[in-house]
Amino acid sequence: MKSEFTEHLDLLRELILVPGVSGWEDRIRETIAGKINRYGDPNVDALGNLTLTIGDGDKHVLFIAHMDEIGLVVSHVEDDGYIRVRKVGGIDDRVLVGRTVDIYPGGSSDPVPGVIGLKPPHLMKDRMKEMGQVIKVEDILIDVGTRSRKETENLGITKLSPVILRKHFSVLANDLVATRGLDDRMGCAALIETVESIAAEGVSARITFAWSVQEELGLRGAYALGNQIRPDIAIAIDSCTTGDSPQVDFHLSAVRLNEGPVLRMFDRMAFASRGLMKQIVETARHASIPLQVAVTGGTTDGAAIQTFGVAMIPLAVPIRYVHSPTEVMSLRDYDYLVKLLTLIARNVATWSCC
Numbered sequence: 001m002k003s004e005f006t007e008h009l010d011l012l013r014e015l016i017l018v019p020g021v022s023g024w025e026d027r028i029r030e031t032i033a034g035k036i037n038r039y040g041d042p043n044v045d046a047l048g049n050l051t052l053t054i055g056d057g058d059k060h061v062l063f064i065a066h067m068d069e070i071g072l073v074v075s076h077v078e079d080d081g082y083i084r085v086r087k088v089g090g091i092d093d094r095v096l097v098g099r100t101v102d103i104y105p106g107g108s109s110d111p112v113p114g115v116i117g118l119k120p121p122h123l124m125k126d127r128m129k130e131m132g133q134v135i136k137v138e139d140i141l142i143d144v145g146t147r148s149r150k151e152t153e154n155l156g157i158t159k160l161s162p163v164i165l166r167k168h169f170s171v172l173a174n175d176l177v178a179t180r181g182l183d184d185r186m187g188c189a190a191l192i193e194t195v196e197s198i199a200a201e202g203v204s205a206r207i208t209f210a211w212s213v214q215e216e217l218g219l220r221g222a223y224a225l226g227n228q229i230r231p232d233i234a235i236a237i238d239s240c241t242t243g244d245s246p247q248v249d250f251h252l253s254a255v256r257l258n259e260g261p262v263l264r265m266f267d268r269m270a271f272a273s274r275g276l277m278k279q280i281v282e283t284a285r286h287a288s289i290p291l292q293v294a295v296t297g298g299t300t301d302g303a304a305i306q307t308f309g310v311a312m313i314p315l316a317v318p319i320r321y322v323h324s325p326t327e328v329m330s331l332r333d334y335d336y337l338v339k340l341l342t343l344i345a346r347n348v349a350t351w352s353c354c
């Protein structure tokens, strides 16, 4: 399907297809670093957070998006070669069985494919009961085609190898994209595009762009960054789950696709800065960029940064079916987000709120 957003699409697809389970962000970090190193000297801290600082000025602003993704990690190889796993982040048991996965031995770039097997209905003793049950992560087994532990280990698979559910990237009607991993490669891509658009002209604030690690394990990278950087303002770019699909009560997260980026003002962990909200609403209004406001669940890296006494606001793109293999986002909303971030970077030095 043709889209007026081809450039966004190409970058999103490229970032999304790079694996980066929390704790194993090496490859996605290299990919992002390769796109920004012409604009400055990126830094990597001890946890693996990637940062790039642009501009000069009294005000220090942090834009942050997380580069890790949810997945699985190998916990044990059985005598018969089958692989046991644990979850990395908030992955739903219901989406595991019947999937094709890629296992990255030692985080290497050559994945070993595997499948999470499902007992055929033909062989169930009590079909009604068994088909109605959710198979828990503790009970799943990954089959890589081997018949012994030794054979599996010879493929390089060991305890701690990261496992990802294979991603499928589709463009739906109305400029929507569907794939796993929009959370938060969308944010990573938006920061790269913002760097590209402001680097040439320069900005009158000191702006640090950060691609954080281990967000899905409890905002680990963001806590470290908040402590290191101590910015005046932090803007966390992440997803905001929508209430606009038939299986969800709309009021639980009352935002919709194609109605613009979202200020996630209140979530499970944090109340965002109302002063920053006022400034961003004003900036968006001048540029005729639609905005939505969310009172929602989950949280963002912004909550961790806030604990260091920083004025913080999460700026999101609405995403349907978050943390599933079929997250859905509007390219129009994403395009508005990139435009808005660029305007914020240009204007933030003059903001009087914080």
Ligand SMILES: [Zn+2]
Binding pocket: 066, 183, 184, 215, 238, 239
């Ligand atoms: Zn996220």
